[in-house]
Amino acid sequence: GTTDSSIKPQASEHLPDYDREHRKTQFPQGKKGIVYRKRAMKAAMSDITPSDIVNDESDSDSEDESDLGSEGDDRPSEISEVMSSRMSGGDAESQGGKEDGEKKELTRWSLLRSTMTPLMKWIAMGKQRKVGVDKKVKEKSEKSKRSKRKGDGSFTKRSRSDVHRKSLRELAGGPQESGRISGGLPAQLMDRKARQSKRQNQKSPQMLEISLPQMRDMQDDTIEPLQKFFEDQHFDAWHFNVFELEKLTKNHSLWFLGMILFEHYKIVDIFQINQAKLSNFLLNLEENYCYDKSAPNPYHNHIHAADVLQTVAHFSTCGPIQKRLRVIHGFALFVAAMGHDYKHPGRTNAFLIHTQNEIAITYNDMSVLENFHAASLFKVLLEEDTNILSGMDNKELRTFRNMCVKTILATDLATGFEYVGLFKSHVTTGHAFDSEESKLLLMALIMKVADVSHPCKQWGVHLQWSDRISEEFFLQGDLETLNGMPISPLCDRSKHYLPKSQCDFVDYVVRPCVDVFSEYCKSDLWKDTMQSNYDKWKGMIEEDKQKKESGGG
Structure with a gap:
């Protein structure tokens, strides 16, 4: 046609x-x-x-x-x-x-x-697209294989998020898994024979090598005493003597404990922390923990930070806490414990507010010191030489900062009853602490208890902390007297009575939070030790009373 x-x-x-x-x-x-x-x-x-x-x-x-062509033609x-x-x-x-x-x-x-x-x-476009997709899949597969190589230590976002979901219990394994030997002594403090034995018995060691020169004044003659110290008491044991560790490490107890904990819980690997920056960060905290370095605080210093850090590490071994908290919670808790009193001026919030100190003006008289500590800590964390957060993405950094800041703010004694009451209601109603908000509450109480826990420690440690806080209060009282100000409670040398002040401290501050925390963790260890120390103070009061009565008679 x-x-x-x-x-x-x-x-x-x-x-x-x-x-x-x-x-x-x-x-x-x-x-x-x-x-x-x-x-x-x-x-x-x-x-x-x-x-x-x-x-x-x-x-x-x-x-x-x-x-x-006809249908089905193969030509x-x-x-x-x-x-x-x-x-x-x-x-x-x-x-x-x-x-x-x-x-x-x-x-x-x-x-x-x-x-x-x-x-x-x-068809041509489809083939071209398929080639591109196949190439991307192949590249992703190769990247995944590289990240899983033995000893690589690198983490892709996917694998790291999987690790973030693991609890502290899963990350803190036995001695070989966590890189511990003889009670958790770091690899660099073992003698050569011990290191060789460890390498033979452990196929994939998790401990990173830490160079001893970074530890400043520490000499080789301190290694053996440290080995013996950690054979006698593990770094997360309750009856841990931080003053002895401070002496053995030549004033570097915070550096030492920080290095151990970050490697024990694999925080160095998971968050890709540069080892030199971690060391610089800890040394910076130790050197600048007191606001006036020329006049160190008797109580609020880096030894107190090391003591609180070790106490948080002990609490992290409790079953309910290990089950609920993930590695990023542990990371935030440890950093908050290290810096919760960073750059402390040795004065109370009330003193700073009354004298219209610059810090009080900056933070509008609200949790003055706690806000100052958190802000000062993050200034150090974000400096180039001490930035241990550079391995985080923006979302992780925001989450970490929120946890850390809120945990530090919880150490304000003025907010103690609020936190304890809320936590007690959660425990009484059988709350599972599964939500992020409830986990923040759990972290806050862990920090509060650790911060005021010295009455629950062995008597010798508790007595030394009691003397130190009293001396710091007296220094403030002396300054108030010099400036013609009313002397704050517990700050008058002439009227101070240590047994009575410690009993009041236990009754009004320590006991309420320790009791509810012990109930949640199903442990009587801290309550029993606290009560034993309390009874000793009460005995002193009764003895002094009898002496006074007999002398008057």
Whole structure:
């Protein structure tokens, strides 16, 4: 039959460049359009002109089926043959004509591109996309393999988030898993034979090598006493003597405990902490813990920070806490314990507010010292040489900072009853502490108890802390007297009575939080030790009372 001439390509002396819009109008739709496109492709491989294609209508109907091919035909289509012949260089006829040159070649390929069906284009795009997807999958697989190499220590975001979901119990394994030996002594403090034995018995050691020179004044003759010290008491034991550790480490108890804990709980590996920066951070805390370095505080100093850190480490071994808290909670707790009194001026909040100190003005008389400690701590954490948070992404950093700041703010004694009451209601109602908000409450109480826990320690440690806090109060009282100010409670040397002040401290501050915390952890250890010390103070009061009565009689 005849074909409408309005939709046929116009005859011309050379092959036109058919673009997408031309194809829609210059070829008919349906089977006949496919026939025209196939014929045009043939023309691109020969000297046939477009006029020959559209004028040869004699047997177009009979050719429809033969050109389109029958369903299930396994033979390659003419389109595939034409394209493959062009990709391989074409036949001799298409390669032989040199007189037309580049012009003929370009016009043929223009017609070939113009006659490519949408289906063929989609197939080509799909193949290209598949190659790109396969490449990405392969790269991701290789990256995953590299991250899992033995001893690599690197963590992808995916693998690290998986570790974040692990509890402290899962991360704090046995001695070989945690890299401990002889009660948790770091690898750099073992003698050569002990290190060799450890390497033989432990296929994948977790401890990082820490260079001794970073520990400043520590000499080789301190290694053996430290080994013996940790054989007698583990670093997370309750009856731990931080003053003895301070003496053995030559005033570096905070540095030493920080290094041990960060490696024991794999925090160094998980958060990709630079070892030198961790050491610098701990040394910075030790050196600048007191606001006035020329007049160190008797109580609020780096030894108190080390004591609170060790106490938090002990609480972290309790079953309910290990089960609820993940590694990022432990990380935040340890850092908060280290810096919860950083740059302490040795004065109380009330004194700073009354004297309109710059710190009180800055924080609007609200939790003055606690806000100051948290802000000062994060200034150090974000400095280049002491930034141990550089391995975190923005989301992790915001989460960590929120935990750390709120935990430090909870140490304000003025907010003690609020936290204790809320925690007690959670424990009484059987709250599971599964939500992030409830975990923050748990962390806050852990820090509060650790901060005021010295009445629950062995008598010798408790007595030394009692003398130190009294002396710090007296220094404030002396300053108040010098400036003609009213002397604050517990700050008057002439009226102070240590047994009575410690009993009041236990009754009004320590006992309420220790009782509810012991109930949650299902442990009587801290309560029993606290009561034993309390009874000793009460005995002193009774003895002094009897002496006074007998002397008066």
